[in-house]
Amino acid sequence: MPITIPQTDPRASYLEHRGAIDRAIQVALESGRYILGDEVKRFEQEFAAFNGARHAVGVGSGTDALVLALRALDVGPGDTVATVAHTAVATVAAIELVGAHPLLLDVDPVDFTLDVAELADVLKRGARIKAIVPVHLYGHPARIDDLLGFARDYGLRVIEDCAQAHGATIGGRTVGTLGDVGCFSFYPTKNLGAFGDGGAVITNDEALARRVVELREYGWRERYVSATAGQNSRLDELQAAILRVKLATLPRDNQRRQALAAHYDAGLAGTPLATPARRAGVSHVFHQYVVRAERRESLRAALAAAGIGTAVHYPVPVHRQPAYAGRIAVGPAAMRHTEPLAKQVLSLPMYPQLPGDAVKQVIAAVHAAGPSR
Numbered sequence: 068m069p070i071t072i073p074q075t076d077p078r079a080s081y082l083e084h085r086g087a088i089d090r091a092i093q094v095a096l097e098s099g100r101y102i103l104g105d106e107v108k109r110f111e112q113e114f115a116a117f118n119g120a121r122h123a124v125g126v127g128s129g130t131d132a133l134v135l136a137l138r139a140l141d142v143g144p145g146d147t148v149a150t151v152a153h154t155a156v157a158t159v160a161a162i163e164l165v166g167a168h169p170l171l172l173d174v175d176p177v178d179f180t181l182d183v184a185e186l187a188d189v190l191k192r193g194a195r196i197k198a199i200v201p202v203h204l205y206g207h208p209a210r211i212d213d214l215l216g217f218a219r220d221y222g223l224r225v226i227e228d229c230a231q232a233h234g235a236t237i238g239g240r241t242v243g244t245l246g247d248v249g250c251f252s253f254y255p256t257k258n259l260g261a262f263g264d265g266g267a268v269i270t271n272d273e274a275l276a277r278r279v280v281e282l283r284e285y286g287w288r289e290r291y292v293s294a295t296a297g298q299n300s301r302l303d304e305l306q307a308a309i310l311r312v313k314l315a316t317l318p319r320d321n322q323r324r325q326a327l328a329a330h331y332d333a334g335l336a337g338t339p340l341a342t343p344a345r346r347a348g349v350s351h352v353f354h355q356y357v358v359r360a361e362r363r364e365s366l367r368a369a370l371a372a373a374g375i376g377t378a379v380h381y382p383v384p385v386h387r388q389p390a391y392a393g394r395i396a397v398g399p400a401a402m403r404h405t406e407p408l409a410k411q412v413l414s415l416p417m418y419p420q421l422p423g424d425a426v427k428q429v430i431a432a433v434h435a436a437g438p439s440r
């Protein structure tokens with residue numbers, strides 16, 4: 068059976084905003100300025116305002132946002148940076164790209180974000196950690212509020228990986244503004260997605276923002292004069308023009324994701340699937356709607372047979388990936404929660420344009436799958 072309900076569908080977002088996006092692209096093309104022009108400048112202002120941050124800097128990708136933030140905070144060779152194993156490999160790749168050593172920690176089994184107790188344990192044992200990269204996985208905010216105390220006590224820099232959580236909040240504050248710096252990806256399927264690669268760094272620290280601005284373009288402080296050794300990682304004008312159109316509907320798109328999630332929750336109650344938790348005081352923006360299924364593979368097969376696409380984020384925790392296995396440090400909890408999660412998590416169809424009727428069909432297919440659940 069062909070897939071009739073895809074797990075994600077960035078093209079649906081293009082079709083919904085086609086007129087405005089086509090016009091924005093036309094304007095950008097006719098401007099004659101294709102790199103770091105007015106579109107990027109305006110998008111940076113609008114994205115900073117949206118997040119309630121003083122500064123936003125457009126960069127080439129989410130991975131680069133993390134690399135540039137780490138570099139701007141002087142994290143480099145010899146430093147240890149703690150993060151989770153249950154994340155996109157990009158989080159860990161960025162730490163290694165700046166020459167630092169990742170220390171991978173377990174996640175909380177309920178909300179799938181960094182286990183603060185394990186971090187506390189590691190710090191008390193005397194681990195020398197320079198920075199932490201909590202990941203707001205699936206759109207659910209990590210416990211930044213709990214982490215900030217440790218960060219202060221142990222002098223840790225906090226780099227929030229917000230690649231899956233554009234617009235999510237903790238106590239009313241947008242993710243990316245609680246730590247030292249927030250890093251975003253605009254990969255097409257993200258809550259705010261371009262039609263190509265893109266990313267951004269947000270911060271309230273002006274000096275830090277200036278460092279990122281320099282580092283993203285050859286270390287230039289003035290044109291053709293490299294004050295520091297930089298790189299090339301710029302958001303381009305076309306993507307910025309598209310992102311400006313889509314930023315305007317991000318709050319509504321997140322609300323649609325939340326409404327679909329509530330629909331799933333109600334329909335899946337009473338099945339053996341564990342539906343996503345929300346911690347008190349946070350807003351979850353449902354980049355993914357992830358359930359836990361004991362018999363995931365048979366459920367996936369049953370849904371595929373009914374024409375329903377699913378995905379697994381992520382089947383192989385980073386410490387088990389061929390590139391990292393055996394040579395990367397893991398915390399004392401030994402991935403007690405991460406390992407079973409990787410075998411059980413299943414991402415159901417989720418994107419703002421997903422019709423309510425499609426969610427009904429997914430729910431019916433889960434019920435019909437019967438004991439295979």
Ligand SMILES: *Cc1c(COP(=O)(O)O)cnc(C)c1O
Nearest residue numbers: 128129130155157158230252254
């Ligand atoms: C997508 C993603 C990234 C990387 O973003 P790119 O734009 O693909 O480089 C980093 N971290 C997380 C958690 C992500 O989901």
